[in-house]
Amino acid sequence: MLAVIQVILLALDILWWIVIASAILSWLYAFNIVNSGNAFVDSIGTFLYRVTEPLYRPIRRILPDLGGIDLSPIVLLLGIFFLQQLLILYVAPAVIRAGM
Template sequence: MYAIYEILQLILGAIYFIMIVHIIMSWLLNFDVLNYRQPLVGSIWTGLNKLLEPVYTPIRRVLPDTSPLDLAPLVAFLIVIALRTIILPAAFGLR
């Protein structure tokens, strides 16, 4: 049972890291520190979007439209944090 807990923690940790990279990269792109036309930056950005859009899309359907500000990454990030620190340990009886 503990092995399953560790695997789920590892998966959630990877999702957490990918979301942090996506959020920071979006800031750097919006402030023109990075450029979409650079091949490496463009491919990383496309890959991150392909990974995270299936997570963000259902959240965007539920949230109200805040047109210039996308709150889906923030909500998804809070859900991952809650899963890692509160829900998963409680489900496995570790707290």
């Protein structure tokens, strides 16, 4: 059971870095630093969009409209951090005590 918790933590870590990469790439697009016409950059951008957009959408519905500022990546990163800490501080010790 502890191995399952470690796999979930690893998946949350990977998701953490995907959200950060998505935010950085969106800034690079916004300031015209990368060429969106490049096929490689476009494929990375499409991948990051498809992975993160389903996670951002419910957050964007709840958050108020702040104009050009999108706080959904920050809220998602806080949620990921909360889940990681919940698993580390409460679930893993309970699994160890139960002897699973």
